[in-house]
Amino acid sequence: MSDVRHVLVLPDRDAAQEVARALGERFGVAEEPQLVRDALAGEDDAEDAQWLVVLRDEEERLDPAELDALAGQWEGWREEP
Known part of the structure; x- marks a missing residue:
């Protein structure tokens, strides 16, 4: 198993939650996909955080x-491994 x-x-x-819902549909x-807040380096403001699914x-x-x-439908992208 990989x-x-x-x-x-x-x-x-909000975008992360919509994408997580769309994955099931x-x-x-x-x-259930895991949602993770990813603060940008040096930023403390929640407005500057990206969300990972x-x-x-x-x-x-x-x-x-x-x-x-x-992901692009919500102005996001898939990270390459």
Whole structure:
């Protein structure tokens, strides 16, 4: 079993929550993605934080290009491993 993880970077918490919901609807992701606040270096203001949506894909069934396109709908992107 592999430990493939995808990390989607979103501009705010609302976008991250919408993407997490869309993952279940569009891709049938059963496991709840993890939402993580990622403060930019040297920034204390919550307004300057990005949000990460982290999901495991042990079966490697999710297409990275489709995940990137999904994140792009909310002005985000998929981090390359």
